Amino acid sequence: MDLILVLDSSYSISVAEGEWGQLISFSRDVLTFLNIGESVRVGIVQFSNITRLEIGLTDDANAAINALDNMVKIDSYTALGEGLVEAEHALAVGGRENVTKFILVIGDGEVFILINDVPYMSKYLLLLYIFCRITWVLILLKSPIDWRQME
Numbered sequence: 001m002d003l004i005l006v007l008d009s010s011y012s013i014s015v016a017e018g019e020w021g022q023l024i025s026f027s028r029d030v031l032t033f034l035n036i037g038e039s040v041r042v043g044i045v046q047f048s049n050i051t052r053l054e055i056g057l058t059d060d061a062n063a064a065i066n067a068l069d070n071m072v073k074i075d076s077y078t079a080l081g082e083g084l085v086e087a088e089h090a091l092a093v094g095g096r097e098n099v100t101k102f103i104l105v106i107g108d109g110e111v112f113i114l115i116n117d118v119p120y121m122s123k124y125l126l127l128l129y130i131f132c133r134i135t136w137v138l139i140l141l142k143s144p145i146d147w148r149q150m151e
């Protein structure tokens with residue numbers, strides 16, 4: 001398996017309230033769980049208003065965890081589309097043939113997408129799967145909806 005973690009480092013992920021630390025801790029747990037090595041390679045992309053490839057696909061668990069632990073938060077608006085494009089590029093450049101490819105997006109669900117971009121994003125995600133056989137998963141560490149207001 002080749003997997004790219006795509007990590008949200010926007011304003012809404014607060015350092016002061018511990019959310020950034022939770023995101024890093026959760027991501028570290030994912031990396032540890034994966035048993036990175038010959039059969040599992042990982043890479044890390046950080047996104048906000050810009051994207052940064054923190055580490056390309058590697059089978060070195062220590063290098064991946066060090067890249068995660070040494071990330072400097074970008075801290076601007078949430079441009080998920082750019083993060084997905086960077087992840088797809090990392091898989092295209094470093095991905096192996098005949099290996100399952102995944103993009104795992106970890107964030108808070110507050111995404112900056114213009115209304116006109118929604119059809120584009122939907123088509124892009126579908127095309128990632130159809131042509132590149134890349135499966136993507138979104139994990140939300142907090143909900144953008146205040147469920148208490150729904151009571």
